[in-house]
Amino acid sequence: MEQHVRKRLSFLTSFWNKLWPNTVSADKPSQGYFDPAPVALRPDLEPDPVLPSSSLFSALYDFRARSAEELSVSRGDKLCVLKEEGEYVLARRLSGEATLGYIPANYVARISEETSHQLWYFSGVGRNEAQQLLLSPPNQHGSFLIRDSESSRGEYSLSVRNHDKVSHFRICKGPDGGLYIQKGQTFPNMEELLTFYTVNWKVVQSPLLQPCIPKTPPVRDGWERPRSEFTLGRKLGEGYFGEVWEGLWKNMVPVAIKIIKQADMKAEDFTKEIQNLKRLKHERLIQLHAVCSVGEPLYIVTELMRKGNLQNYLSSLEGRALSTLHLISIACQVADGMTYLEEQHIVHRDLAARNILVGDNLTCKIADFGLARLLKDDIYSTSGSTKIPVKWTAPEVANYRTYSLKSDVWSYGILLYEVFTHGQTPYEGMTNQETIQQIIMGYRLPRPSTCPPEIYIIMLECWKGNTEERPTFLALREKLCSIYRRVHNSLS
Structure with a gap:
């Protein structure tokens, strides 16, 4: 029974060794059962060499693949990003079954090895953004997060919501690598530090009740396209709403591309107006083809009317x-x-x-x-x-x-x-x-x-x-x- 289980589920070797510590035969390698039968691996899924922490990424949100080329991930999954393509990244999931596919670039963030799998760790988030996140629904009193310190590289900050305000605390790193908020109260890792302040929360002015829930990214629909799909041709004009260019979509479809700087826009109205553009259909209205709203500048892509205004x-x-x-x-x-x-x-x-x-x-x-x-x-x-x-x-x-x-x-x-x-x-x-x-x-x-x-x-x-x-x-x-x-x- 044991040998059969070991053979079929060999990727859980370390677990089997803990379960059956004394049953590994002397003539077998100490690291567990080894099956000499060759296993066919897909070339693009061969094991990676040891990756430096700078190349590790984490999924910020759940994402469900919509085609065979995309990769489904859950928030917190560890990833290796192989390359960037427009608004997407090609990534390999390192946790669970190793698979390869595309994920929207704004769904992932670079992580450090030490905190990679924790829901409370927010990579690339500054003080102001942390404050906005914690004060936004569905977060409430007691929500908290750990982020990289903006002023001291290699150290961290704890941001915690206390009713309608957010407090920030520097997490310093001692010479021995220990972490502390108060001198004299040092912890070997972040988990133990948070466990202590969950109990002794008055020091940080608010109980640590639940990790911050990240803001859901903009929903990508069929209208949202990567900017790389469009090629600008000649400039058709310029007006109150930006520049208008003649262009090609995927080097085939002639289109008009209106380019708007987001600095000139009132962001709170953008989503509503773009939704209006998407739903309005009439033979006397210019038809919307696509929108590029991730990053700058904003593209609004419509049908091309060759005789101009x-x-x-x-x-x-x-x-x-x-x-x-x-x-x-x-x-x-x-x-x-x-x-x-x-x-x-x-x-x-x-x-x-x-x-x-x-x-x-x-x-x-x-x-x-x-x-x-x-x-x-x-x-x-x-x-x-x-x-x-x-x-x-x-x-x-x-x-x-x-x-x-x-x-x-x-x-x-x-x-x-x-x-x-x-x-x-x-x-x-x-x-x-x-x-x-x-x-x-x-x-x-x-x-x-x-x-x-x-x-x-x-x-x-x-x-x-x-x-x-x-x-x-x-x-x-x-x-x-x-x-x-x-x-x-x-x-x-």
Whole structure:
């Protein structure tokens, strides 16, 4: 029985020797049972040489493989990272069955041998981050963690939560390698130190009740892609929301890549707005392909519209040759897309010809919906900055920062002016301040010479001072489509 068990479970040799200490025969090696039969090992799973502690990593979170190439790990698993590939690392698990696969890079951290397997040890965490972790749910009074000291290399710090505050204690290392918080009270290892202060907790001002629970990393879904999959080509433009580049996805699919610096963003709004981009689907909205949100800079990857933005297109030779019917068609397409956003209760905040993209067959799609919310107030501001699109902005936004679907309707009226002037800047010759003052006094843009009177009436309805008197996008779409059909029939 013993020999059979030893043979089948030879990797537990040290355990069997403790269980049956006197049964190893003299002619067998002292380290336990040895089976001379050859065992076929996968070449990529051959035993590693002894690894230095600097090459050891630990899994920070549970991760379940979604394909044969990925590696499932549990929090605390010891790993050897073989290489980095984009937002992933190729790692071999050292605890349990040795297997190889890819893990998101933000799921692992370098560890030291001494504390590698402990749930209370947080590698690479500083004082401020430790404080944020301990004060964040689900952590509570008595949560604690051990981290590397920021000021003394090779030493540690204990951070412990006491109700609504966090206290930090230096764990010093003596000449003999012993660890201590108070001189004269030295311990051979971290486990014994924590055991002592769990009982004598008044010294550290709070009981050590449970190890800190780490923050769950951002959920990676099908939209999140490594930045390495995208190749930048030519720069298409630059605006309030960053640079726009033409590029290739996996060297095959043409895409538009909007690059935003995270320093310019309000991080608390990012997740919500990106979720909006993911769920909105309409033929008159630019389709999101992917997001690269891990690290900097942020990539928002969308379909490519080869004729660029509507403002530039209208002033081009091709744009200037468009007929009134073509211009009404553009107005109808934008109204159709905005009706969908209205139904979804999404405020665009920066509706203008520059944010309408043009493709083949005069296909028009709305871009950058909701992105203005992401930008910090000092980047996207109405307080005297030349960057703010004041000439497209409703008076209640300019004066009170009150955005709504009705403020988008005002901006749509300005967009109609751009369309029927072939891209002319509204309120030309006026400063931003003069524009706001004139609007408050009742001034409205005059009718463009090429604009049908019935279209100009719609513009004036969009520019009502009382927001409740402005039409909905649904009503605008119906009116414009009716005008389009009538003009089309008259030409037929």
